[in-house]
Amino acid sequence: MSEAFTRIDGGDLNLLIIADHASAHVPDDIDLGIDPALLKEHVAIDIGVAEVSASLAAQLGCTAILGGVSRLVIDLNREEDAPGLLPVMSDGHAIPGNRDADLADRMLRFHHPYHHQVAALLERMASPFILSVHSFTPRLASDPEQQRPWDIGILYNQDDRAARIAIPLLEAAGLKVGDQLPYSGQLLNATMNRHAEANGIPYLGIEMRQDLVGDAAGQKRFANILGPIVLECRSRLA
Numbered sequence: 001m002s003e004a005f006t007r008i009d010g011g012d013l014n015l016l017i018i019a020d021h022a023s024a025h026v027p028d029d030i031d032l033g034i035d036p037a038l039l040k041e042h043v044a045i046d047i048g049v050a051e052v053s054a055s056l057a058a059q060l061g062c063t064a065i066l067g068g069v070s071r072l073v074i075d076l077n078r079e080e081d082a083p084g085l086l087p088v089m090s091d092g093h094a095i096p097g098n099r100d101a102d103l104a105d106r107m108l109r110f111h112h113p114y115h116h117q118v119a120a121l122l123e124r125m126a127s128p129f130i131l132s133v134h135s136f137t138p139r140l141a142s143d144p145e146q147q148r149p150w151d152i153g154i155l156y157n158q159d160d161r162a163a164r165i166a167i168p169l170l171e172a173a174g175l176k177v178g179d180q181l182p183y184s185g186q187l188l189n190a191t192m193n194r195h196a197e198a199n200g201i202p203y204l205g206i207e208m209r210q211d212l213v214g215d216a217a218g219q220k221r222f223a224n225i226l227g228p229i230v231l232e233c234r235s236r237l238a
Contacts, residue, residue: 002068002113002117003027003068003069003109003110004067004068004069004109004110004111004113004114004117005065005066005067005068005113005114005117006022006023006065006066006068007063007064007065007066007117007121008053008054008057008063008064008065008066009057009063010057010058010060010061010062010063010064011057011060011061011062011063012061012062013060013061013062014062014125014126014127014128014129014234015060015062015063015128015129015130015131015230015234016062016063016064016065016118016121016122016125016128016129016130016131017053017056017057017062017063017064017065017130017131017133018064018065018118018130018131018132018133018191018195019046019049019050019053019064019065019066019067019132019133019134020046020067020071020075020076020077020132020134020191021045021046021049021067021070021071021075021076021077021134022045022046022049022050022053022066022067022133023045023050023066023067023068023069023070024039024040024044024045024070025068025069025070025073026039026069026070026072026073027069027073030073030097030101031097032072032073032095032096032097032098033095033096033097033098034072034093034094034095034096034097038072038093039070039072042091042135042136042137042210043072043090043091043093044070044071044072045070045071046133046134046135046136046210047135047210047213047214048135048208048210048212048213048214048218048219048222049066049133049134049135049208049213050066051213051216051219052133052208052213052219052222052223052226053066053133054066055219055220055223056131056133056223056226056227056230059223059224059227060227060230060231063121065114065117065118065121067114068110068114069110071087071090072087072090072095072098073106073110074086074106074107074110074111075087076110076111076114076115076191077134077188077190077191078190079190079193079194080107080111082190085103085111086098086101086103086106115191115194115195118191118195119195122195122199122201127238128201129162129201129202129203129204129230129233129234129237129238130192130195130196130201130202130203130204131203131204131206131226131230132155132191132192132196132203132204132205132206133206133208134155134205134206134207134208135207135208135209135210135213136148136153136182136183136207136208136209136210137210138209138210138211148181148182148209149176150176150177150178150181150182150209151175151176151177151208151209151212152170152175152176152177152178152206152207152208152209152222153177153178153179153180153181153182153183153206153207154166154167154170154177154178154179154180154204154205154206154207155180155183155184155185155188155189155192155205155206155207156180156185156189156192156203156205157185157186157189157192157193157197158197159196159197159202159203161202161237162202162203162204162233162237163179163204163205165232165233165236165237166204166206166229166230166232166233167179169229169232170225170229173225173229175225178207182207183207185205189205192205202233202234202237204230204233206226208222
């Protein structure tokens with residue numbers, strides 16, 4: 001057991017599901033100085049990601065690793081020197097408890113163990129494939145006029161091999177797909193840059209719209225759509 005991550009052992013398939021922002025947990029000894037209700041919002045957690053990842057791990061017979069703390073505690077999908085790694089402001093919300101927080105302690109306690117576990121799991125696989133799972137909010141509190149109509153976004157940096165396979169398959173399944181939307185993987189891809197692109201490991205990075213995976217029915221729908229598509233990407237890139 002680790003407070004930095006939750007590992008789901010669904011089987012031995014050489015496919016690793018990674019969900020950096022799957023938890024809203026804040027350890028009892030950390031006071032962020034925020035309204036607890038904020039921990040139920042996108043600012044604290046990628047809604048629906050834990051459930052979809054767990055369902056996919058069971059469906060595909062593979063391992064999933066879920067980040068163990070809220071991104072307001074430490075953002076696991078940030079480089080070790082990146083702004084926002086320990087956020088003092090997020091989507092218009094102040095996080096006053098982080099102003100005097102010990103970044104080195106948070107890194108040693110959460111960031112390093114999480115990424116060491118990801119690396120260790122990948123090292124055990126002869127021919128690994130990664131599925132990176134996130135969700136996005138239909139609108140930002142800090143920019144409510146910005147329209148985000150996509151059902152799912154596909155993100156990547158330089159390696160778009162799986163993206164090119166997955167996008168037409170997702171569209172054929174009836175989803176409105178954003179290519180490098182609502183974010184660009186060239187900007188927000190730290191975990192995949194570190195563990196996939198730096199090591200030549202193929203991966204598919206997805207962002208599901210959170211209101212579509214906010215309940216059990218939506219989570220099941222997306223897991224059922226994604227499962228065969230992820231396997232197709234993996235088989236074609238193995």
